[in-house]
Amino acid sequence: xxxxxxxxxxxxxxxxxxxxxxxxxxxxxxxxxxxxxxxxxxxxxxxxxxxxxxxxxxxxxxxxxxxxxxxxxxxxxxxxxx
Numbered sequence: 586x587x588x589x590x591x592x593x594x595x596x597x598x599x600x601x602x603x604x605x606x607x608x609x610x611x612x613x614x615x616x617x618x619x620x621x622x623x624x625x626x627x628x629x630x631x632x633x634x635x636x637x638x639x640x641x642x643x644x645x646x647x648x649x650x651x652x653x654x655x656x657x658x659x660x661x662x663x664x665x666x667x
Contacts, residue, residue, distance in 0.1 A: 598663025633658040
């Protein structure tokens with residue numbers, strides 16, 4: 586590891602979660618149109634902003650805080666690959 590408490594698997598899981606979220610949004614758009622797609626996408630955006638705000642208030646700085654908020658929002662993708 587190159588320092589820090591996060592490993593590369595956290596970000597890898599985040600990438601998987603982001604891809605699955607985009608696929609799910611495409612499926613939602615196909616079946617129910619843009620209204621529900623925007624609602625679900627807005628929920629993910631709100632969760633990311635909330636996570637980023639909390640991390641920043643607790644003293645996170647720069648790219649590390651964005652990386653941690655990204656892992657908090659989309660890191661569930663790591664559980665899909667198990």
